[in-house]
Amino acid sequence: MRTTSFKSRAFALVSTATMLATLVVAAPANAAATDPVCDGKTPVQTCTGTTSDGAAYKMVVPATFNGTVTIWSHGFGGNTTIPGVFAVDSSAQLAPSAVSDVMVKYLTDKGVAVMGSGFPTQGWNLDEAVKTNTELVGIFKAKFTTTTKVVAWGYSMGGGITQAFAEQHPELLSAAAVMNPVDAWSSQSKYFIDLLWLMKTWFDPSIKLTGYAAGAAGDMQMLGDLQKYTAILTALKAGVASGAWPTTSSATGKALQAGGIPSRSALLMIGRLAGISAQSTSFDGITGPATSAFTAWPLAYAPALATLENIAGVLGYSLLGARDMQNKMGGISFDNQKTDYSKQLSDEDRTVYNAGFSGNTAIAGMLQTLSPLNPDAPRIKGDAAALAKSASTMYESTGKIKVPTVMMIGQHDPVEPAGIVQRMSDLYEVDFAAAKAAAMKSAQKSGAYIAPVRKLQVIWSVTPKAWSKFDADGGPISLSGTPGTGHANFTLAQYKVVIDAAIDAAITGNLPWTGAHLSKITKAKGLKVDRDTLYPWMKYYNN
Amino acid sequence: MIRTTRRKLLVASAVMAATALSLSVMPAQAMSPRSEVGVTSTAIKLGITLPMTGSASYGYNQLPGAMKAYFDYVNANGGVNGRKISLVVKNDGYLPKQAIQNTQDLIAKDKVLAVIGALGTANNKAVASAVNLGRRGIPSLFINTGFSGFNDRKAYPTSSTLLPSYIMEAKLMSKYLKETYPGKKVCMLYQDDDFGDDALVGFDKSHGNMDFAVKVAYPSLSQGVAGVPDSWIAKFKAGGCEVQVVFGVASATLYTILAAAKAQYAPKWILGSVGADIGSINPATVPYIIGATSMSFMPSVVDPKDEYVAKFKEINTTYNPGAKFNSWALIGMNTAFVAVQALKAAGKDLTRMSLLAAIDNNGSKFANAGLVPLNYSKTSNVGFNGYWFGTFNKTGDLVPNDTFTYTPYTTDSGTGDVVKTTYVRPAMPAKGLPN
Numbered sequence: 017m018r019t020t021s022f023k024s025r026a027f028a029l030v031s032t033a034t035m036l037a038t039l040v041v042a043a044p045a046n047a048a049a050t051d052p053v054c055d056g057k058t059p060v061q062t063c064t065g066t067t068s069d070g071a072a073y074k075m076v077v078p079a080t081f082n083g084t085v086t087i088w089s090h091g092f093g094g095n096t097t098i099p100g101v102f103a104v105d106s107s108a109q110l111a112p113s114a115v116s117d118v119m120v121k122y123l124t125d126k127g128v129a130v131m132g133s134g135f136p137t138q139g140w141n142l143d144e145a146v147k148t149n150t151e152l153v154g155i156f157k158a159k160f161t162t163t164t165k166v167v168a169w170g171y172s173m174g175g176g177i178t179q180a181f182a183e184q185h186p187e188l189l190s191a192a193a194v195m196n197p198v199d200a201w202s203s204q205s206k207y208f209i210d211l212l213w214l215m216k217t218w219f220d221p222s223i224k225l226t227g228y229a230a231g232a233a234g235d236m237q238m239l240g241d242l243q244k245y246t247a248i249l250t251a252l253k254a255g256v257a258s259g260a261w262p263t264t265s266s267a268t269g270k271a272l273q274a275g276g277i278p279s280r281s282a283l284l285m286i287g288r289l290a291g292i293s294a295q296s297t298s299f300d301g302i303t304g305p306a307t308s309a310f311t312a313w314p315l316a317y318a319p320a321l322a323t324l325e326n327i328a329g330v331l332g333y334s335l336l337g338a339r340d341m342q343n344k345m346g347g348i349s350f351d352n353q354k355t356d357y358s359k360q361l362s363d364e365d366r367t368v369y370n371a372g373f374s375g376n377t378a379i380a381g382m383l384q385t386l387s388p389l390n391p392d393a394p395r396i397k398g399d400a401a402a403l404a405k406s407a408s409t410m411y412e413s414t415g416k417i418k419v420p421t422v423m424m425i426g427q428h429d430p431v432e433p434a435g436i437v438q439r440m441s442d443l444y445e446v447d448f449a450a451a452k453a454a455a456m457k458s459a460q461k462s463g464a465y466i467a468p469v470r471k472l473q474v475i476w477s478v479t480p481k482a483w484s485k486f487d488a489d490g491g492p493i494s495l496s497g498t499p500g501t502g503h504a505n506f507t508l509a510q511y512k513v514v515i516d517a518a519i520d521a522a523i524t525g526n527l528p529w530t531g532a533h534l535s536k537i538t539k540a541k542g543l544k545v546d547r548d549t550l551y552p553w554m555k556y557y558n559n
Numbered sequence: 560m561i562r563t564t565r566r567k568l569l570v571a572s573a574v575m576a577a578t579a580l581s582l583s584v585m586p587a588q589a590m591s592p593r594s595e596v597g598v599t600s601t602a603i604k605l606g607i608t609l610p611m612t613g614s615a616s617y618g619y620n621q622l623p624g625a626m627k628a629y630f631d632y633v634n635a636n637g638g639v640n641g642r643k644i645s646l647v648v649k650n651d652g653y654l655p656k657q658a659i660q661n662t663q664d665l666i667a668k669d670k671v672l673a674v675i676g677a678l679g680t681a682n683n684k685a686v687a688s689a690v691n692l693g694r695r696g697i698p699s700l701f702i703n704t705g706f707s708g709f710n711d712r713k714a715y716p717t718s719s720t721l722l723p724s725y726i727m728e729a730k731l732m733s734k735y736l737k738e739t740y741p742g743k744k745v746c747m748l749y750q751d752d753d754f755g756d757d758a759l760v761g762f763d764k765s766h767g768n769m770d771f772a773v774k775v776a777y778p779s780l781s782q783g784v785a786g787v788p789d790s791w792i793a794k795f796k797a798g799g800c801e802v803q804v805v806f807g808v809a810s811a812t813l814y815t816i817l818a819a820a821k822a823q824y825a826p827k828w829i830l831g832s833v834g835a836d837i838g839s840i841n842p843a844t845v846p847y848i849i850g851a852t853s854m855s856f857m858p859s860v861v862d863p864k865d866e867y868v869a870k871f872k873e874i875n876t877t878y879n880p881g882a883k884f885n886s887w888a889l890i891g892m893n894t895a896f897v898a899v900q901a902l903k904a905a906g907k908d909l910t911r912m913s914l915l916a917a918i919d920n921n922g923s924k925f926a927n928a929g930l931v932p933l934n935y936s937k938t939s940n941v942g943f944n945g946y947w948f949g950t951f952n953k954t955g956d957l958v959p960n961d962t963f964t965y966t967p968y969t970t971d972s973g974t975g976d977v978v979k980t981t982y983v984r985p986a987m988p989a990k991g992l993p994n
Binding site: 295300301302304308310311312314315316363364366367368370371373374375376377378481482548550 | 612652653689751756
């Protein structure tokens with residue numbers, strides 16, 4: 017069974033629909049939390065209520081409640097309602113939406129209670145959500161006084177919320193399950209904006225991207241941008257073989273085109289500079305058609321098409337996230353005036369994708385156009401007040417592991433690149449090595465070695481060995497659901513593995529490293545536990 | 560990349576510190592020799608990933624057959640310390656992503672002791688980073704690339720190269736060109752990537768100090784596009800080039816030579832080592848390269864008096880039946896020959912660490928067919944460091960002269976001089992079996 021993490025089915029429509037009039041949902045005013053109202057049913061009762069910030073919550077508690085409760089944080093949701101097309105969804109959620117009912121039954125059958133809220137606001141709501149979760153744990157414990165263990169879990173935006181929750185309130189949690197989490201906003205926004213700014217700079221300078229008007233007018237501007245980005249991707253796809261650039265390209269883009277640089281090379285460059293994966297649902301970068309292009313295809317074409325497919329997967333999130341943050345901060349809270357994009361091309365990428373870039377001369381030419389001195393590539397100047405507000409009011413996740421944590425992420429998630437988890441894993445290894453060294457030192461004195469307990473287990477959702485398909489003419493076939501690709505593309509079995517491990521850790525105090533657990537990972541298919549798996553960190557950490 | 564490297568070092572140093580401490584506090588009796596991945600009392604398993612199919616596979620796909628042939632020969636004569644060597648061969652099609660996957664499989668599934676002879680700059684860069692060979696202590700030995708970046712021991716602590724660097728090659732070629740063709744218009748075609756960049760460094764003012772009348776950079780893969788090689792030749796002809804350097808892969812040489820013939824462009828050809836042996840790929844090109852100059856660090860495969868060539872040819876005939884003995888077969892067999900010495904030098908308690916140490920400590924003394932020295936040491940993972948020059952004869956084989964008398968030159972990847980080497984090659988051990 018394949019599931020996706022879209023909080024709302026309607027979100028996908030935002031990416032492609034003809035956009036209508038919009039309005040922004042105002043955040044509810046603070047009020048007192050309401051006590052849970054329970055239906056008293058057996059064997060499972062459902063309780064509902066509202067937190068003090070207005071977030072609707074739900075609790076499902078089995079009669080066999082064993083003292084362990086999970087608290088779910090859902091993914092990114094649009095903060096803009098488009099009548100007839102898209103509605104802001106603030107309903108309480110208990111588990112991954114596509115498998116929610118099954119998961120709730122699975123957990124309550126074990127005697128585990130589940131809870132979650134819809135949060136008081138959508139968009140980039142990390143701080144608000146942590147506050148809501150904190151309060152919700154208190155409400156649950158007050159109502160169900162036999163509670164002993166709280167396990168937080170969530171994916172995408174909710175993964176970031178769960179991580180931040182565990183960092184800020186380890187005293188409330190016994191374990192956490194963090195799935196394809198967003199990075200801290202500084203890093204995540206750079207990823208979003210780099211993609212958007214680079215595409216605008218080369219392919220369509222009429223895109224607005226920043227400085228949207230307030231309210232519905234600004235929403236319409238943003239949606240207009242979305243249509244332009246979609247048009248760019250459509251044109252790039254059509255021009256992959258010929259190398260043709262979109263007709264909307266900037267003077268800089270047209271100069272690159274005149275210099276013989278195909279648009280697919282520029283597209284690939286954008287992806288590599290931003291850090292999006294060059295392998296995607298349909299394009300593995302390994303398989304070539306049974307034609308003379310057998311080698312050239314995976315080297316020169318597939319990485320560009322994978323970049324395109326992945327950008328299509330993150331585009332809506334990027335724009336909505338950027339728009340939402342501009343609303344919340346009252347201005348542009350991103351600034352790339354001092355960014356040296358040439359430094360964002362890794363040495364490895366320069367070599368591995370050299371053919372895709374059309375050689376070193378083309379690489380140098382493309383990077384030169386991104387100089388701050390190029391008047392045709394104007395940088396984004398942040399608003400001082402918005403930047404200050406962002407820096408002073410938003411929590412920046414550190415990635416520190418404070419409670420036993422299970423993480424799961426797809427190798428090629430386009431929204432939350434695997435490097436986000438890689439960084440946390442790397443940082444944890446440093447901490448763990450230090451703890452080990454300290455224990456050794458202590459053992460030298462005491463004669464008794466007490467090994468530190470490992471608090472992080474990373475489970476990677478991995479691709480098959482090769483997955484691209486071609487038709488009889490050698491043309492690529494569009495695929496869906498390829499494991500390890502796409503956004504939060506997890507199966508029910510994989511969710512079960514992760515939450516079971518977190519619950520196990522909550523109860524025992526230790527993450528499971530047993531043969532039984534590893535066997536479950538194997539049986540869930542498409543997963544691996546490997547501390548040596550390496551993905552590049554997000555580009556933010558290069559600066 | 561800066562951050563990536565720094566974090567690797569951060570993690571590696573922390574892990575190493577903990578490991579060192581753990582060893583220091585462990586009781587002596589606990590430190591008995593452990594079994595090593597890829598090694599049993601009767602067997603040693605090695606692996607290689609390289610293009611066996613596809614446009615980049617020409618010639619290189621003959622390496623594993625020759626390597627296996629030599630290992631089989633050693634196995635038939637008792638193996639290494641009683642262990643028989645096997646070689647797991649994986650086809651990466653010259654694709655970095657496939658090379659990563661192959662290497663991961665070699666390590667995790669096939670459980671090889673070491674990777675040996677892996678091919679290509681991009682593939683090995685990608686593998687070293689994504690598989691993290693260095694941090695995991697997994698040897699990748701005798702990599703078949705001349706990219707000088709691999710000679711950074713800090714970045715590639717468990718890797719070693721076999722070929723001279725492309726910088727060395729360009730430096731030697733500069734000296735040769737200036738001495739042999741003074742006053743001539745020399746032009747160059749080169750690949751527009753790390754390979755070509757290394758060459759440009761070797762030719763620059765502070766290294767080879769070579770000026771070219773016309774330089775054309777070609778993006779990798781463009782050589783196969785109809786009309787593109789013709790456009791290169793048009794530029795060279797227009798520039799009045801008299802001596803034509805090709806610093807590219809074999810397919811680029813192939814297409815260039817053919818385009819030149821079509822355009823009746825007949826310069827003196829100087830072919831870089833990587834893309835030279837096109838006669839073995841396509842015998843139809845032999846007439847076009849007769850008299851062309853190239854370079855090698857191995858003896859000529861048609862040298863009638865070279866003891867290594869004779870022995871390797873004999874082994875190839877018996878253990879690699881039907882496979883032609885050409886320059887690739889010679890390199891493949893020589894690589895296996897060096898590997899056997901490394902395995903022997905690592906001792907009976909063979910581990911990845913002892914294997915790496917054996918190369919550091921003894922690698923420069925390993926007997927082999929090369930006419931220039933190996934440069935392995937505790938501070939160097941560089942293999943060969945020089946070349947001799949020769950011309951292609953009527954059968955398309957590179958020869959130094961009619962008497963097979965070689966004049967090899969050596970240098971470094973820095974600004975050191977190019978010198979005639981005084982290196983004396985160790986004699987072939989009895990029966991072609993290292994002691």
